[in-house]
Amino acid sequence: MNLVTRAEWNAKKPSSPYTRLRSTKGVKIHYTGGKVPADLADAGNHDRCADLVRDIQRMHMAGGRGERYIDLGYNMVCCPHRQVFVGRGPHHLPAANGAGLNSGHYAVLALLGSSGLTEPNDDLLHALVDAIEYLREHGDAGREVKGHRDGYDTSCPGDPLYRWVEAGAERP
Numbered sequence: 001m002n003l004v005t006r007a008e009w010n011a012k013k014p015s016s017p018y019t020r021l022r023s024t025k026g027v028k029i030h031y032t033g034g035k036v037p038a039d040l041a042d043a044g045n046h047d048r049c050a051d052l053v054r055d056i057q058r059m060h061m062a063g064g065r066g067e068r069y070i071d072l073g074y075n076m077v078c079c080p081h082r083q084v085f086v087g088r089g090p091h092h093l094p095a096a097n098g099a100g101l102n103s104g105h106y107a108v109l110a111l112l113g114s115s116g117l118t119e120p121n122d123d124l125l126h127a128l129v130d131a132i133e134y135l136r137e138h139g140d141a142g143r144e145v146k147g148h149r150d151g152y153d154t155s156c157p158g159d160p161l162y163r164w165v166e167a168g169a170e171r172p
């Protein structure tokens, strides 16, 4: 897999220590929603994926989701160039699934919007499976793969990605 370390994407350090998670039932899949540039998946545009990940971290740590998060809310972030960015990483409690739902599943974000880039390409789906396998191997994630909308009132991860989740979240 193509792992982008926190040093490589220039992550800010978390503002306080993570809460440790021994294991989870599995993984929940998210999308960014909103507008993601339609040409983000073009071969030359991967630099913009890293910009997006830094933007999300900045927004989450500045309180954009109602409270100041200690780090971006996701454990891993996947882009349409089959790269997997390390977010909070394995064995750390995420802050993306909704209150009371974070210890049950790791949170994996796909760089995919509700306008612009809305359909996952094959490289994004491979990256998601790479991230799921990584969290199973390094974070004791269980077999479940669900969407953010499972158990929480949200459109996330969008219909195209949710259909993929429901079909078994398999490699294309």
Ligand SMILES: [Zn+2]
Pocket: 029, 030, 031, 096, 148, 154, 156, 157
């Ligand atoms: Zn979500």
Ligand SMILES: [Zn+2]
Pocket: 045, 046, 047, 049, 050, 079, 080, 081, 082, 083
């Ligand atoms: Zn990319």
